[in-house]
Amino acid sequence: MRARTTLAVGSLLMLTATGCGAADMTKQASPFANAQGAKSVTLSVQSWVGAQSNVAVAQYLLEHKLGYRVDTVQVDEVPAWDALSQGRVDAILEDWGHPDQEKRYVEDKKTIARAGDLGVTGHIGWFVPTYLVKQHPDITNWKNLNKYASLFRTPESGGKGQLMDGSPSYVTNDKALVSNLKLDYQVVFAGSEAAQITQMKQFAKEKKPFLTYWYSPQWLFKKVPMTEVQLPPYKDGCDADPAKIACAYPHTPLQKYLNADFAKSGGRAAAFLKKFQWTTEDQNEVSLLIADQKLSPEDAAKKWVDSHPDVWRKWLS
Amino acid sequence: MAALSVSASRTAAPRVLRSRAAGKLLLLALLTAVLLPFLSRWGNGTWPHDLTVSLSKPLTSASNWVIDNRDSHPLFLYFFGYISNAVVLCVRAVYLVLLAAGWTGVTVFGALVAWRVAGVRLAAGTALALLTGGALGMWVPTMQTLALMVAAVLASVVVGALLGLAAGLSDRLDRALRPVLDTMQVLPAFAYLLPVVLVFGIGVPAAVLATVVYAAPPMARLTALGLRGADPEVLEAVESLGATRRQRLLTARIPLARGELLLGLNQTIMMALSMAVIASVIGAGGLGDRVYQALASVDVGQALAAGIPIVLLAIVLDRVTAAAGDDRTAHTSSLPHPSYPRTIGWAYALAVTVAVALAGRLLHGLNWPTGWTLEIAAPVNRAVDWMTAHLYSGVPVVGGTADWAGHFTTWILDPVRSGLQGLPWWSVLLIVAALAWLIGTWATALTAVLAMAAIGVLGVWDPALDTLSQVLAAVAVTLVLGFATGIAAARSDRVERVLRPVLDVFQTMPQFVYLIPVVALFGVGRAPAVAAAVVYALPAVVRITAQGLRQVDPAALESARSLGATGRQQLWQVQLPLARRSLLLAVNQGVVLVLAVVIIGGLVGGGALGYNVAFGLAQGDLATGLVAGAAIVCLGLMLDRVTQPTGRRAKKGA
Numbered sequence: 001m002r003a004r005t006t007l008a009v010g011s012l013l014m015l016t017a018t019g020c021g022a023a024d025m026t027k028q029a030s031p032f033a034n035a036q037g038a039k040s041v042t043l044s045v046q047s048w049v050g051a052q053s054n055v056a057v058a059q060y061l062l063e064h065k066l067g068y069r070v071d072t073v074q075v076d077e078v079p080a081w082d083a084l085s086q087g088r089v090d091a092i093l094e095d096w097g098h099p100d101q102e103k104r105y106v107e108d109k110k111t112i113a114r115a116g117d118l119g120v121t122g123h124i125g126w127f128v129p130t131y132l133v134k135q136h137p138d139i140t141n142w143k144n145l146n147k148y149a150s151l152f153r154t155p156e157s158g159g160k161g162q163l164m165d166g167s168p169s170y171v172t173n174d175k176a177l178v179s180n181l182k183l184d185y186q187v188v189f190a191g192s193e194a195a196q197i198t199q200m201k202q203f204a205k206e207k208k209p210f211l212t213y214w215y216s217p218q219w220l221f222k223k224v225p226m227t228e229v230q231l232p233p234y235k236d237g238c239d240a241d242p243a244k245i246a247c248a249y250p251h252t253p254l255q256k257y258l259n260a261d262f263a264k265s266g267g268r269a270a271a272f273l274k275k276f277q278w279t280t281e282d283q284n285e286v287s288l289l290i291a292d293q294k295l296s297p298e299d300a301a302k303k304w305v306d307s308h309p310d311v312w313r314k315w316l317s
Numbered sequence: 318m319a320a321l322s323v324s325a326s327r328t329a330a331p332r333v334l335r336s337r338a339a340g341k342l343l344l345l346a347l348l349t350a351v352l353l354p355f356l357s358r359w360g361n362g363t364w365p366h367d368l369t370v371s372l373s374k375p376l377t378s379a380s381n382w383v384i385d386n387r388d389s390h391p392l393f394l395y396f397f398g399y400i401s402n403a404v405v406l407c408v409r410a411v412y413l414v415l416l417a418a419g420w421t422g423v424t425v426f427g428a429l430v431a432w433r434v435a436g437v438r439l440a441a442g443t444a445l446a447l448l449t450g451g452a453l454g455m456w457v458p459t460m461q462t463l464a465l466m467v468a469a470v471l472a473s474v475v476v477g478a479l480l481g482l483a484a485g486l487s488d489r490l491d492r493a494l495r496p497v498l499d500t501m502q503v504l505p506a507f508a509y510l511l512p513v514v515l516v517f518g519i520g521v522p523a524a525v526l527a528t529v530v531y532a533a534p535p536m537a538r539l540t541a542l543g544l545r546g547a548d549p550e551v552l553e554a555v556e557s558l559g560a561t562r563r564q565r566l567l568t569a570r571i572p573l574a575r576g577e578l579l580l581g582l583n584q585t586i587m588m589a590l591s592m593a594v595i596a597s598v599i600g601a602g603g604l605g606d607r608v609y610q611a612l613a614s615v616d617v618g619q620a621l622a623a624g625i626p627i628v629l630l631a632i633v634l635d636r637v638t639a640a641a642g643d644d645r646t647a648h649t650s651s652l653p654h655p656s657y658p659r660t661i662g663w664a665y666a667l668a669v670t671v672a673v674a675l676a677g678r679l680l681h682g683l684n685w686p687t688g689w690t691l692e693i694a695a696p697v698n699r700a701v702d703w704m705t706a707h708l709y710s711g712v713p714v715v716g717g718t719a720d721w722a723g724h725f726t727t728w729i730l731d732p733v734r735s736g737l738q739g740l741p742w743w744s745v746l747l748i749v750a751a752l753a754w755l756i757g758t759w760a761t762a763l764t765a766v767l768a769m770a771a772i773g774v775l776g777v778w779d780p781a782l783d784t785l786s787q788v789l790a791a792v793a794v795t796l797v798l799g800f801a802t803g804i805a806a807a808r809s810d811r812v813e814r815v816l817r818p819v820l821d822v823f824q825t826m827p828q829f830v831y832l833i834p835v836v837a838l839f840g841v842g843r844a845p846a847v848a849a850a851v852v853y854a855l856p857a858v859v860r861i862t863a864q865g866l867r868q869v870d871p872a873a874l875e876s877a878r879s880l881g882a883t884g885r886q887q888l889w890q891v892q893l894p895l896a897r898r899s900l901l902l903a904v905n906q907g908v909v910l911v912l913a914v915v916i917i918g919g920l921v922g923g924g925a926l927g928y929n930v931a932f933g934l935a936q937g938d939l940a941t942g943l944v945a946g947a948a949i950v951c952l953g954l955m956l957d958r959v960t961q962p963t964g965r966r967a968k969k970g971a
Binding site: 031032045046047048049052071072073074075076077078079080082083086088089104109111154155156164167168169188189190191192193194195196197198199202205206290291294296 | 384388404405406408409412461464514518519520521597599600602606609610612613614615616618619694695698705706709710719722723726727731832833836837840841842843844845918919920921922923924927928931932934935936937
């Protein structure tokens, strides 16, 4: 009990010491940051493995080459922007495009700074397993999807075909697409990427047909080869009105963002994160090590770092 | 753990209820007959659109206002900002102390504390639990979780004790606080994560505050109970000595309530720990975050490696604080003045800790030695793969788990859902009223009906009934399994001994850990959501059932036996009827706990309200998330009232 009291008193003292004047909600580092005098960086990780790979490699290099201590926090995409603006995390390494957030934090409030391309281009689409395409070659055009709806029926899809969507944090127009393209399908939300991947693997193991919202780059393509279904082509602005969308998803060059203060005064860590740029193949290599070979992110990063010195040397210069 | 917070009373079922039940139903039927012409004006299908209020505009603008003013408005600068800073500083201070003590220091300190409070066996258990955390490569996250826990428990205990003090000393405050505490306990934690996040942002402060809401009520209840329960003779004696009100409180009432206070601490710790994991969704860090991160790469083994330290911590903290609350432990009874030798003990413990910490620091450094890790991820993943490969489908005769899930969805979930959604809206309210009134009082019935109506007004009638259908199915499965297991545990000591650690693990394992296995076994959809809910709610139901049956008056059993009743007759005609109240309580707890997993269901394809809350959190969409959260709360209140036996409220919390 006594340890507790001292603690309470201690924190009260600290509170009075720091508490004169306004408490700035934009400058609140994680309590676990900079412990024991180590310089530290807090990176946000999103729930997909590609994002984990970026963070793993950045973390490995920051810790082993630059002497930082790295904390990681798993946060969904939109809340991550919020956390970034408040300084709870220092960087987002892979953003799939959030125009509202960009306008609010980068342009208006200036609490978040751009940090350039990640080097990877992302694309969302509808996918069917390649073994299914071999049986029905014309299944890869959306116009033929209704013909095959019964193939994709599950107990959850209520007599229609099932279009499986993933995590609630992902950008999706699928409900609008299904109704605007008059497809005989029901969007079923797996609710998390983990659940979605598990289900896709189960289907693939039995060579069952499935139609799913999915995206590249993604390590799972190496385990379950999939072919994209052609939707009406994407044109600039065709996704402006969410209710009327009837076109495919764009190709997005993925972006990095830093907390504005960190970008200015983050020293070598900030400079390094700004230069961090690699290819889809690089990212997939690390992702496969993590997700398929079940290496810990740290071991996977080490393996990649050891074999690609020419890529990351540039980031440190 | 919620199970422990409620006592099982054992009064026989009042026979009078029967005739009064008929009267109540008759009255309700009459009321409906009169009101029906008015009600059917709004149609006989789902909740009428005219009676909904759309909150999305005001909520979106409220959320925008908060985001735009968070950096400049005085409310944030001088109020929320301070709270947030205080939490960060407090957690940070504890974390730094823990890191400075190093793994040796923390382990030794933990063990010594456990030894002083609860004896040698628990000391060994504590050390083992902490070392396991290190061996699984989770030392730093374990320390982060501990730091978070200390801050959260401290805040919950302060808040809870203050509320409890108020309720314990004033009858009026007690009456006013009771519904508030009731509601706080029924609220599923996920429902209020979003508003907290909006104000405090992602991270530790939000996590700690959400934890306080969740963990303070048991402390408040038990404090009040302890103060009220103080022996009147002792109080009178103290009064006759001329003590002032404050002296009476400090020297008599609070010390007399020590048992209840420590039990409250125990409950608060357990609830805070389970919340520390849920809070990983809003960036609390620590072990919960590791579980959550492991799931992203569909790595059950790694998730388990982070889950095991949580389970061990929970079990150790539970046993140690429970032992501290138990006055019969050896150390106080044999000593004339308990505080004197114990002080020496603490000083001694502290000295040993410092010595060991320093020694450890010199020998190994502060961090857990890198070579000393246990790799459990690979074998666990192999086991899960084997299980899903062999059980998912194509098992001869019984069919695979995927087939069961399909049948369950088609034959149970679908009909229940379409049945509920097909009922006219007013008849749903009527059923709710009838059930709540038959089991409870007219006041509980009114609350239940109003809660259900609020769901309709919020405009989420259909998804709420979808969620309700999943809850009903899950509760049915839980009760069948729970009662069967509970009866077995009550009749055989051996079964109970074997069961106890299993139940502990189920109850404390973070729900995220079994997210992947349920999907791997049952596919994506509502069936795995139901499975996850059953796993979570089962332990409480088993415990309450077993306890209720065991508390049945031995004299009644003895007389039944002497009349020549067989084992089966004893069970059906004596034990079960006499334990009726406990069984109802088990139903109630089952319902509340199942509902708490609704959000997890949203993460595996359960859809409905759970998905909406997850969506709101993930997209920062207050309108969707908060409305769904409020609807879950209403559903929880309604279900709690409908299944709440009369007279329990007076006893709840003991």
